[in-house]
Amino acid sequence: MNDTWTLNETAAWVLDVPGKVALIAVLAVVLRWLAHRFINRITGRAAKGPVPGVLAKSKAGVFLSDLASNGNERRRQRAETMGSLLRSIASGAIWSIAIVMMLGVCGLPIAPLLTGAGVLGVALGFGAQTLVKDFLSGIFMILEDQYGVGDAIDVGEASGIVEAVGLRVTRLRDVNGTVWYVRNGEILRVGNHSQEWARTVLDVTVAYDSDLDQVQQILREESQKLSTESTLAGVIIEEPEVWGVERFDKDGAVVRTVLKTAPLHQADVGRALRSRVLRRFDQAGIRIPSTTLPPTGGTA
Incomplete structure (x- = not known):
């Protein structure tokens, strides 16, 4: 009879404690797998372009729609980074809850443990404020x-x-x-300097006795030729504009020309336009003032 009761008690204990712990662990594994699968699916679709319809009107959908509007490589990198972060958060949250539940099933006092964890979290928060600030800033960036x-x-x-x-x-x-x-x-x-478009701003200083109409005509002609006939024509995305006299400096009048370009090509366009304008100015006899430099080779 005692042996029967012992077997019954043992079976009851096995079903009551280890069985529940195992069940919680299995549920945690399954829930983690489902969460990772869901995250991989939505970030994978975002990396390719379309956003799942069920999320289209949510905050996540807004983020993923913006993600899909960028370049393929850039979109893929952002999707992978956010997917990794979301998977880590999901795993941490699921296993933290599962471990607390397991401890409760085993009969251990949970309240002191949670209180100690809260105090430890506050202490770590104060001690790692800079690290937390860096991570939060990186997430928002x-x-x-x-x-x-x-x-x-x-x-x-x-x-x-x-x-x-x-x-x-x-x-x-x-x-x-x-x-x-x-x-x-x-x-x-x-x-x-790389998002959507850039702008080449060319300010040319000419002597005050120069014909400003002729100066602007040369700038207009050379910028137009650059945008249609040169190897850089493909990166100039709008009609060049000569804005005219921008200001008066001590050396002369400053005339401004602007060209809208593809990102990271504004410097190339600026260098090419300067070469063309300088050559035309030399042909037309238009003088670009320069500051007088002291003689080299010694001091007076």
């Missing part, structure tokens, strides 16, 4: 698509081409080849 790999950006003390965008650090390389590692939490403003 990716969500808002402020910049991506390959963009030319200016973040204040550093500027250059973005080589990597992480949740904590952005890596960019400047024109001299120096690699800069910038913490995302330190970036207060970003100037992006």
Whole structure:
């Protein structure tokens, strides 16, 4: 009889404690798999273009629609980054809840554990404020698509081409080849030279005795030829404009010409236009003032 009761109690305990723990673990694994599958599906569709109809009107749908409007490589990188972040958050949340439930099934006091975890979390939060700030800034930068790999950006003390965008650090390389590692939490403003379009602004200073009508006509003709007949015609996306006299400097009048270009091509267009304009000015006898430099080879 005692043996029967012992077997019954053992079976009851096995079904009551280890069985429940195993069931919670299995449910956590299944729920994690479903969450990852859902995240992979929506980020995969976002990387290819269309947004799932069930999310179209939600905040996630707005983000994914914006994601789909960018270039393929840029879109894929953002989708992968956000997918990795969402999967990590989902796994952490599911397993945290599952472990707390398992401890409760085993009869361990949960309240002190939660209280201690809360105190520890507050302490870590105060001690890692900079790290948390960097991660939050990185998440919002990716969500808002402020910049991506390959963009030319200016973040204040550093500027250059973005080589990597992480949740904590952005890596960019400047024109001299120096690699800069910038913490995302330190970036207060970003100037992006690579989004949608750029503009070449050419300010030419001519002597005050120059024929300004002739100057503007030459600028108009050369910028028009550059946009239609040169190898750069494909990157000039709108009709060039000569805005006229911009200001008066001590050396002469400044005449401005602007050309709307594809991103990252404004410097190439500017250099080509300067060469053309200088050659035409020489032919027309239009003088570009220059500051008198001191003689070289010694001091007076």
